[in-house]
Amino acid sequence: MTRTLARLLQAPSVILLLLWMVVPLGMTIYFSTIRYQLLYPERSGFVGWSNYEFFFTDPAFWPAILNTLTLVGSVLIITVGLGLAIALLIDRSFPGRGVLRVLLISPFFIMPTVNALLWKNMMLHPIYGLFAVFAGFFGLEPIEWLKDAPLLSVIMIVSWQWTPFAILIFITSLQNFDSEQKEAALLDGAGFRARFIYLILPHLARPIAVVIMIQTIFHLSIFAEIFVTTSGGPGVQSTNLAFLIFAQALQGFDVGVASAGGVLAIILANIVAFFLIRMIGRNLAV
Amino acid sequence: MAGLELTSVKKSFGGVAIIHGIDLSIRSGEFIVFVGPSGCGKSTLLRLIAGLETTLEGNIRIGERDVTTADPGDRGVAMVFQTYALYPHMSVRENMGFGLRMNGVDKDDIRKRVDRAADILHLDRLLERKPSELSGGQRQRVAIGRAIVREPEVFLFDEPLSNLDAELRVRMRLEIANLHKRLGATMIYVTHDQIEAMTLADRIVVLKDGLIEQVGSPIELYDDPDNAFVAGFIGSPRMNFLDAKVVAVEGDHTTVSLVDFDDIHVRLELERPLAVGSAARLGIRPEHFDASAEIALTVPIEVIENLGGIAYAYARTEDGNPLIIDIKGDRNVVEGKDFTARFDAARAYLFDPETGLRLR
Structure with missing residues (x-):
C-alpha cells in the first residue's frame, strides 16, 4: 500500500522528467528519418537511413569528429596541467593573495561569446592583437592565428576560459590537505616532487576526476567560440560536430540531416562518457 | 641514539616571543617529557627540535651534529603527531616504509624493517589495510611504527594519546613505556596530562610562558618543587x-x-x-593531610568526591579560599559539616x- 502510494506521489515528477527527455529525443530521431528541407517544404516523407548516410559521407564529417576529440583532449590536458600548477603555486599565504585569486578566477565568469570576441580582436588579431604587437617588438612576422592555426586558436580561447575552473576546484581541495601530513612527509625526508606524487596527487584524484568529467561534457558541444572566431574555417579546419550540425541545419537548411547529426552526437557523447566513467569512476567511488 | 643539546633557543611568531631562551641538555636514551599549560610553548619547542619551525636564535645539537638549520628529514628525528598524520592513500606497510623509501633504502631491507616493527607493535595482520580501516588505537600504533622503522636518533611525540579514550590511553601509555625500555632510544614527549608525564618520564621539563620552570625527575618535582607553579602543576x-x-x-x-x-x-x-x-x-x-598529624585546621566541607579507595573533600576557609583534603576514604566525613584536617x-x-x- 505504502509502496503504491509512494510510486503514485513520485509519478508526476518522474513522468515530467521523462517527457522532458523523451520528447526532444523522439522528435530528433523522427526528424532524422524524414525528408525535412526548409527550402523545399513540399518534399517530405520517410527516407530511412539516407539522412545518416548523407551526414556520414559528408567530407566534413570525419574532420569534424577528429577536431572535436582534439579540442576536448587538448583543452583537458592544458586546463588540468595549468590548473594544478597555478593552484599549487598560490596555495600559500602571501600579500595580495585574495586579489590574485579573484583575478585568476575571473575569466570563468566571462560569457563564451564575449571571451571569443575579446581574443579575436585584442589578442589574436594580426594587426591590433597583443600577440602581433609582441611579434612586432621582436621584429617577427605576426601570425594570422585564425587563418593559419584555427583549431589551436580555439583551443587557446577555451583553455583560457576553463583553466580558472580547474584552479578553483583544485585550490579548494588543496586547502583541505592536512598540514600534519605534509610535516610527517617532511620528517620522512620527502622532497617536493615526492610529496606531489605520493601525497598531493592522490589527494587531488577526485577533484581531477570531477574537472575532467564536467569539462568533457561542456567541451563536446563547444559552439560559440567557433562561431564568433573562425566559423569553422578555413574550410573545415576548425569545424567540430556541434558546428557541423549547425551548418547543416541553418546554413544548409536541412533539418533532417542536422537531426541525424544530432543523434550521432548523442551516441558519441555516450561513448566518451562510458570510457570516462570506467576510467575515473573508481576515483569517485572511494 | 644520541643526546640533545639546546642552547638559548628562541622563537617568536610575528614579533610575539613564544620561546624566550631555553637551555636544556638531554642525555642519550633519556625519556624527557615537556609539560605545561596550553600556550606555554611546549609544542613549539618540539617543532623547533623537529625542524618544522625555524630557530630564530640559539643552537640545537643532536649527538655531535649542529642541526639548527638542517632540514627536518636530515636531523635523524622521527615524530608521532597528535592526529597521527598517516598517509590516507597508502597501506599500513607503505606508510611505515615511506621514510625509508625516501631515503633510498632497498626494498628487501624496507620489508624486513617494517616486519620487525610490526612485530613489536602487533600490527602483523593489519599491514595491508588502509588507515581508514583502522581504529584509533591501531592508527596510533601505525604512527609509532612509522617512527620506529626509521631507527631515528631521537623520537618526538606531540600529545600522541590525547585523541584516544581513557582506557586505550592507559594501555598505550604502558606500550610506550615498554617501547622505551626495549629500544632504549632518546624520546621527547609533549603532553598536558601530568599522569602521562609522571609515569613515563625519566625527567620532566615544566614549561610556562616559553621558559623552563624546573627540570627534574617526577619524584624530585613532586617532593621538591622550586616554585609555586611547579608545586601546583605537579600532583593531582x-x-x-x-x-x-x-x-x-x-x-x-x-x-x-x-x-x-x-x-x-x-x-x-x-x-x-x-x-x-x-x-x-x-x-x-591534599594527600598529605593525615588524621594523626599535629596541626589541625577546622573547615566546613562543601562537597565530597568519593571514589571508594580515595575520597576528596572540597572545603572553603572563612575567607573563601578553597581547600582540598584527601580524607582517605573516611566514611564519617559528611558534606555540610565541619571537619578537622590535620597535617605535619x-x-x-x-x-x-x-x-x-x-x-x-
Whole structure:
C-alpha cells in the first residue's frame, strides 16, 4: 500500500522528467528519418537511413569528429596541467593573495561569446592583437592565428576560459590537505616532487576526476567560440560536430540531416562518457 | 641514539616571543617529557627540535651534529603527531616504509624493517589495510611504527594519546613505556596530562610562558618543587595554598601563622630565615593531610568526591579560599559539616607570594 502510494506521489515528477527527455529525443530521431528541407517544404516523407548516410559521407564529417576529440583532449590536458600548477603555486599565504585569486578566477565568469570576441580582436588579431604587437617588438612576422592555426586558436580561447575552473576546484581541495601530513612527509625526508606524487596527487584524484568529467561534457558541444572566431574555417579546419550540425541545419537548411547529426552526437557523447566513467569512476567511488 | 643539546633557543611568531631562551641538555636514551599549560610553548619547542619551525636564535645539537638549520628529514628525528598524520592513500606497510623509501633504502631491507616493527607493535595482520580501516588505537600504533622503522636518533611525540579514550590511553601509555625500555632510544614527549608525564618520564621539563620552570625527575618535582607553579602543576588534585605571615624566627626555625586560621601556627625548618612580619604562602598537598598529624585546621566541607579507595573533600576557609583534603576514604566525613584536617609541618612548603619562588 505504502509502496503504491509512494510510486503514485513520485509519478508526476518522474513522468515530467521523462517527457522532458523523451520528447526532444523522439522528435530528433523522427526528424532524422524524414525528408525535412526548409527550402523545399513540399518534399517530405520517410527516407530511412539516407539522412545518416548523407551526414556520414559528408567530407566534413570525419574532420569534424577528429577536431572535436582534439579540442576536448587538448583543452583537458592544458586546463588540468595549468590548473594544478597555478593552484599549487598560490596555495600559500602571501600579500595580495585574495586579489590574485579573484583575478585568476575571473575569466570563468566571462560569457563564451564575449571571451571569443575579446581574443579575436585584442589578442589574436594580426594587426591590433597583443600577440602581433609582441611579434612586432621582436621584429617577427605576426601570425594570422585564425587563418593559419584555427583549431589551436580555439583551443587557446577555451583553455583560457576553463583553466580558472580547474584552479578553483583544485585550490579548494588543496586547502583541505592536512598540514600534519605534509610535516610527517617532511620528517620522512620527502622532497617536493615526492610529496606531489605520493601525497598531493592522490589527494587531488577526485577533484581531477570531477574537472575532467564536467569539462568533457561542456567541451563536446563547444559552439560559440567557433562561431564568433573562425566559423569553422578555413574550410573545415576548425569545424567540430556541434558546428557541423549547425551548418547543416541553418546554413544548409536541412533539418533532417542536422537531426541525424544530432543523434550521432548523442551516441558519441555516450561513448566518451562510458570510457570516462570506467576510467575515473573508481576515483569517485572511494 | 644520541643526546640533545639546546642552547638559548628562541622563537617568536610575528614579533610575539613564544620561546624566550631555553637551555636544556638531554642525555642519550633519556625519556624527557615537556609539560605545561596550553600556550606555554611546549609544542613549539618540539617543532623547533623537529625542524618544522625555524630557530630564530640559539643552537640545537643532536649527538655531535649542529642541526639548527638542517632540514627536518636530515636531523635523524622521527615524530608521532597528535592526529597521527598517516598517509590516507597508502597501506599500513607503505606508510611505515615511506621514510625509508625516501631515503633510498632497498626494498628487501624496507620489508624486513617494517616486519620487525610490526612485530613489536602487533600490527602483523593489519599491514595491508588502509588507515581508514583502522581504529584509533591501531592508527596510533601505525604512527609509532612509522617512527620506529626509521631507527631515528631521537623520537618526538606531540600529545600522541590525547585523541584516544581513557582506557586505550592507559594501555598505550604502558606500550610506550615498554617501547622505551626495549629500544632504549632518546624520546621527547609533549603532553598536558601530568599522569602521562609522571609515569613515563625519566625527567620532566615544566614549561610556562616559553621558559623552563624546573627540570627534574617526577619524584624530585613532586617532593621538591622550586616554585609555586611547579608545586601546583605537579600532583593531582593540585596543592592547596594558604596565606601565611611570619610571626617568629628562632635559629633555623621559622614560625608562620595562617591568615585564614588566625591562631594556628606552623613551625618550619628553613635554611634562610625570613623577616618577622613578612608575608608567605604555605603549600600543602591534599594527600598529605593525615588524621594523626599535629596541626589541625577546622573547615566546613562543601562537597565530597568519593571514589571508594580515595575520597576528596572540597572545603572553603572563612575567607573563601578553597581547600582540598584527601580524607582517605573516611566514611564519617559528611558534606555540610565541619571537619578537622590535620597535617605535619614537615609536609608543608613555603613560597614567596610575590615571585612564587620556594622559600627553603
